[in-house]
Every structure is written in C-alpha cells, then in structure tokens.
Amino acid sequence: METRIIDRKLDVLRDKLLLLGGTTEKAVYLAMRSLVERDSDLARKVIEDDKIINAMELEIDQMSVEILALQQPAAHDLRFVISVAKITPILERIADHAANIAEASLIINNEPEVMPNVELPRMAEIAGEMLQRALDAFTSEDAKVSKEVIKRDKAIDKAYNKVFDKLTKLMIDNPSVTNGAAHLLFVAKHLERIGDYVKDICEMNVYLIEAAFIKHKSKV
Amino acid sequence: MGDKISIKNLNFYYGKNQALYDISMKIPEREVMAFVGPSGCGKSTFLRVFNRMNDTIPYARVEGEVKIDGKNIYKTKTDVVALRRKVGMVFQKSNPFPKSIFENVAYGIRINKMHSGKKDLADRVEKALRDAALWDEVSDRLNTSAFGLSGGQQQRLCIARALAVQPEVILMDEPASALDPIATQKIEELVVELKKKYTIVIVTHNMQQAARISDKTAFFMLGKLIEVNPTEKMFTNPDDELTEDYITGRFG
Numbered sequence: 001m002e003t004r005i006i007d008r009k010l011d012v013l014r015d016k017l018l019l020l021g022g023t024t025e026k027a028v029y030l031a032m033r034s035l036v037e038r039d040s041d042l043a044r045k046v047i048e049d050d051k052i053i054n055a056m057e058l059e060i061d062q063m064s065v066e067i068l069a070l071q072q073p074a075a076h077d078l079r080f081v082i083s084v085a086k087i088t089p090i091l092e093r094i095a096d097h098a099a100n101i102a103e104a105s106l107i108i109n110n111e112p113e114v115m116p117n118v119e120l121p122r123m124a125e126i127a128g129e130m131l132q133r134a135l136d137a138f139t140s141e142d143a144k145v146s147k148e149v150i151k152r153d154k155a156i157d158k159a160y161n162k163v164f165d166k167l168t169k170l171m172i173d174n175p176s177v178t179n180g181a182a183h184l185l186f187v188a189k190h191l192e193r194i195g196d197y198v199k200d201i202c203e204m205n206v207y208l209i210e211a212a213f214i215k216h217k218s219k220v
Numbered sequence: 221m222g223d224k225i226s227i228k229n230l231n232f233y234y235g236k237n238q239a240l241y242d243i244s245m246k247i248p249e250r251e252v253m254a255f256v257g258p259s260g261c262g263k264s265t266f267l268r269v270f271n272r273m274n275d276t277i278p279y280a281r282v283e284g285e286v287k288i289d290g291k292n293i294y295k296t297k298t299d300v301v302a303l304r305r306k307v308g309m310v311f312q313k314s315n316p317f318p319k320s321i322f323e324n325v326a327y328g329i330r331i332n333k334m335h336s337g338k339k340d341l342a343d344r345v346e347k348a349l350r351d352a353a354l355w356d357e358v359s360d361r362l363n364t365s366a367f368g369l370s371g372g373q374q375q376r377l378c379i380a381r382a383l384a385v386q387p388e389v390i391l392m393d394e395p396a397s398a399l400d401p402i403a404t405q406k407i408e409e410l411v412v413e414l415k416k417k418y419t420i421v422i423v424t425h426n427m428q429q430a431a432r433i434s435d436k437t438a439f440f441m442l443g444k445l446i447e448v449n450p451t452e453k454m455f456t457n458p459d460d461e462l463t464e465d466y467i468t469g470r471f472g
Binding site: 004006072073074075076077078079211 | 427428431455456457458463464467468469470
C-alpha cells in the first residue's frame with residue numbers, strides 16, 4: 001500500500017505526542033525526586049522546564065488543527081487526530097501538577113522532614129507506571145491495557161486516603177510540622193489528580209481503538 | 221419515518237456484463253441517502269434503477285425487486301412516464317432546454333397537463349423556482365434564455381424543473397461536481413432543505429459532501445453494496461475495512 005500524504009503527517013503527530021508524554025513522565029519523576037531527596041535545584045529545574053512542555057502543547061494543537069483543515073481525515077485517521085488533540089492538554093496538565101509538586105518541594109525542603117512518614121513515593125510510583133502504560137497502550141492501540149490502567153486509578157485513590165489520614169494525624173500530634181505536612185498533603189492531591197488524568201488518557205485510547213466514548217460511564 | 225424505496229436481491233446486467241450484484245437495501249422516506257464508491261462501482265447504474273432510466277439502454281437487464289411505496293416498479297404494467305414524474309432526476313451536467321427560464325420549468329407541467337390555466341401555470345413555475353432557491357435571482361428575467369444563467373443557477377433550474385412536476389423522490393447524480401464552492405454550497409443547502417418534502421438519493425465522489433448532507437451513506441465497490449450506515453457512523457467508525465480504506469483514501 002502506498003503512503004498517503006496524511007500518513008506522514010500522522011506519524012509526525014504521533015511522535016510529537018509521545019515526546020510530550022515522555023517529557024511529562026520525566027517531569028513527574030523528577031519533581032518527586034526533588035521532594036524525596038530534598039533537592040531544591042532539581043525542583044527549580046522542573047518548574048523551569050514546564051515552559052518547554054507548554055510550547056510542545058501549542059505545537060501539537062497547531063498541527064492537529066492543520067491536519068483537520070487540510071487533510072480532512074475520516075474514520076480511524078479522524079479518531080487518531082481527535083485523540084491526540086484531546087490527550088495533549090491532559091499531558092500538559094499533568095506536567096503542571098509536576099511543576100506544582102516541585103513548587104511544594106521548594107517549601108517543604110526548608111521545613112523539618114516529615115516525608116519518611118508517608119507513602120507518597122509509592123503513590124508517585126503508581127502514577128508514573130500508569131502514565132507509562134497509558135502512553136504505551138496509545139502507541140500499540142491496546143484497549144485492554146487501557147482499561148486495566150483505568151482500574152489502577154483506584155489504588156492511587158486508596159493511597160491518597162491513607163496519606164491524608166496519616167498527615168492530618170501528624171499535624172494534630174505535632175503542630176510544629178503543620179506547614180510541611182500541609183504542603184505534603186497538596187503533593188498527595190496532585191498525585192491523585194495525575195491518576196485521574198491518566199484515566200482520561202486511557203478513555204481517549206479506547207475511543208481511538210473502539211470508537212466508543214466510555215467517559216462518565218461507571219463500568220469499563 | 222417509513223421506507224420509500226425497498227430493494228431486494230437486485231442484479232443488473234449490461235448484456236453479458238453484470239454491473240450490480242445481489243443488492244438489498246432500504247431507502248427511508250424524507251432522508252438524504254448518499255451513494256459513494258470508486259468510478260465504475262455501479263452507483264450511478266443503481267441510481268438509474270429507481271426511475272428505470274436504464275430501460276433506454278439496449279441489452280440492459282434487471283433482476284430482483286425494486287419497490288417504491290410498496291409497489292414493484294419493474295412490473296410490466298408500470299407506467300414508466302408516471303414513475304419518472306414521481307422519481308425525478310438531476311444530472312451531473314446541467315442540461316436546460318434551449319428555452320426561456322420560465323419555459324424550462326413550465327415544460328413538465330404542460331406536457332403532464334398539471335395546470336388549470338395560465339395563472340396556475342405561472343404559480344407552479346414560481347413555486348418550483350422558489351423551492352429550488354432560484355426565484356430571487358431570476359424573477360425579473362423569466363423570459364430570457366436559460367443559457368444566460370451561471371452553471372450553479374442552471375443546475376438549480378434543472379432542480380426546479382424536476383420539482384415542478386411534484387415528484388416524491390429526487391435522484392441526483394453528482395449534481396455539484398462541475399460547480400465552484402459557492403454554487404456547490406447552495407446546492408448542498410438546497411438538498412438539506414428539500415429533504416423536508418422529498419426523499420433524496422445522491423451519487424457523489426466528494427466524500428465531504430456526502431458527510432455534510434446525507435443522513436445515510438451507502439458504499440459500493442465492483443457492483444456490490446459493501447456497507448450502508450448512518451453517515452456519522454460511516455465517517456467515524458465504518459463497519460467494513462473496505463469502507464475505511466476508501467473513505468480514508470487508501471485506494472480509489
């Protein structure tokens with residue numbers, strides 16, 4: 001089968017999305033490392049690099065619109081462009097959460113250490129793994145994996161509730177750590193939101209593959 | 221809405237060559253049905269089955285059943301002239317008569333003796349021209365030659381001519397393929413407007429046009445009906461891989 005003009009454009013679009021995905025993944029990872037290792041320089045770098053991610057988002061937006069206008073894709077091609085256009089801002093928002101975690105890290109790093117008491121790194125690990133699998137499932141167009149990842153979000157929610165209980169208890173027991181603990185609570189919330197966003201990505205994967213909108217449906 | 225046309229196990233031959241293979245489908249009343257497919261796939265042949273235009277082709281032969289309003293139009297007793305009045309047709313190339321604008325539209329009314337007098341004739345012509353969204357552009361020059369109109373206007377005149385004899389079904393074979401985007405848009409808007417009163421079947425090579433104006437789309441290949449589905453389904457998630465390949469330009 002000969003290559004269509006649109007095939008080349010779609011390939012570039014896919015590459016750009018995966019690059020954005022990889023960069024976002026790294027941002028979440030580094031933001032958490034800046035927190036765990038109390039590395040404020042690293043936190044500042046994550047915040048600074050968020051600009052690159054914003055620029056990537058704009059570039060993909062522009063290319064998606066251009067393909068829609070000039071190539072007038074249909075069927076799978078159309079679903080592909082729509083999925084990319086909808087996944088892109090989700091990734092950008094995940095990166096925003098990474099930057100927010102880095103900002104929290106800058107504050108927390110100046111406070112007495114509270115971190116070892118809570119399972120935040122475990123939450124971050126689950127979130128990172130979910131994001132990675134979601135992007136892989138997008139590339140390989142695997143609806144089954146996408147649906148598994150959606151279910152995995154429950155683990156993050158559960159971890160969040162646990163972290164929440166621990167941190168509030170910590171604040172009551174030891175008011176001197178309140179500031180640090182409160183910011184850790186924000187971090188936990190950011191991670192929990194990231195899990196939700198990864199879920200959204202997986203829902204778009206399912207749309208791409210099965211042309212079905214599973215958003216806002218309780219069963220997948 | 222009920223089905224206006226119902227086709228069962230239709231086979232069509234040009235002499236020894238089979239052009240359509242065992243086609244069964246239903247065309248709902250007051251909807252736009254688009255036929256798409258590569259050149260030579262039989263879509264125009266199929267369209268011409270509905271008003272027996274193929275009868276004029278020597279050695280053409282039809283097998284199977286085509287019912288309009290429940291009546292098989294290929295029964296020997298069928299009044300073909302009445303059928304063609306009921307099932308009007310608009311072609312790719314506009315083909316006005318070498319007459320005035322008025323006479324072009326009046327022609328069918330006159331030969332079918334549908335009018336009760338001069339005033340009634342004028343009223344019917346005006347109504348047809350209005351329905352074809354042409355009246356405002358030609359009302360002050362009804363007695364000038366139809367050839368003085370632009371391509372898009374000529375095509376709408378042909379639509380008015382078809383509407384004048386009060387058809388129920390309108391067949392359109394690439395009605396906008398020779399028109400510029402503005403004239404095309406007018407025809408498309410007209411089609412969407414006309415479906416309130418008429419059942420419309422349109423053959424088009426323009427995929428986006430089919431997507432814009434039709435309720436259902438049927439895809440044909442090598443004389444076979446591959447898929448018929450609601451248009452939004454066809455263009456976002458077709459059932460058949462051949463359809464997907466065709467509408468995304470992988471072949472054709």
